[in-house]
Amino acid sequence: MSLKSIDDLFLHGVKDLFYAEKKLVQTLPKMAKKATSTELKQAIEQHLGETQDQVERLERIFVLLDETPRGKKCPAMDGLIEEGKEIMEEAEDDDVLDAGMLAAAQAVEHYEIARYGTLIAWGEELGMSEAVQLLKESLKEEKNADKLLSSLAEGNLNRKAA
């Protein structure tokens, strides 16, 4: 893919996030199944629903761009998920497992927050108000998911595992 303009970068970024969000839709149910804390399980399940909405929003952006929805392999998200899997395999205690998964989920959220933020900045420069609106909805959900995970992390989970 050759990148000649911000339009190209924008499309590149949308493809990257489309791959990442679709990969998450596959991964979150496995995490929810493994989680032992009810609160963490619920938080992951809630975010699965949001992630499915985010995939749909990206599909709408592809339509706005007159492009076929198609992901682009995203090594960062692959790496983030690999790290989460490692923690899930290496944890030998339920509370440690929950705390580690929570950390992995927050790293994923932050990756997405960065990418949505960038796409919004580029979309605004390109005057793509409809796409920007969709991206802002997803960014808001990601930030809320991160806050919820933070409140869980600062609450019971860590104390239980310490």
Place this chain on the structure above:
Amino acid sequence: MSLKSIDDLFLHGVKDLFYAEKKLVQTLPKMAKKATSTELKQAIEQHLGETQDQVERLERIFVLLDETPRGKKCPAMDGLIEEGKEIMEEAEDDDVLDAGMLAAAQAVEHYEIARYGTLIAWGEELGMSEAVQLLKESLKEEKNADKLLSSLAEGNLNRKAA
């Protein structure tokens, strides 16, 4: 590595960040060299100095933990850097290159913000006040770096490339 307690998770996280920060120390000079905007070049060079300080802080935390400083392969940071490299190779325009590198740098900052935040939460639960203080200094630098990159992204760079 078997993870039996939050202490194990904390050490695991410190090793992950140690690998990530050291990898960045190698990568940032290449990015600074490629950057065409003077502001972006300066921002990257400034953050290289901070990253070297962050490596030293992690070394001090290893000492506090009575552990030998040793990194643990971090697939997420490897993936983030790989994505940055892709952009650098595929950009066919100086301003697009700068905008793409800026986005890659912000994704890296967000990864680190998430990891430092998690380590601070765990360190507080473990009562490791000296380590927490060091981690908070690094987190503050990462957040400031992200803000500086955001202000560059919203300013000239994107407009030039659009």
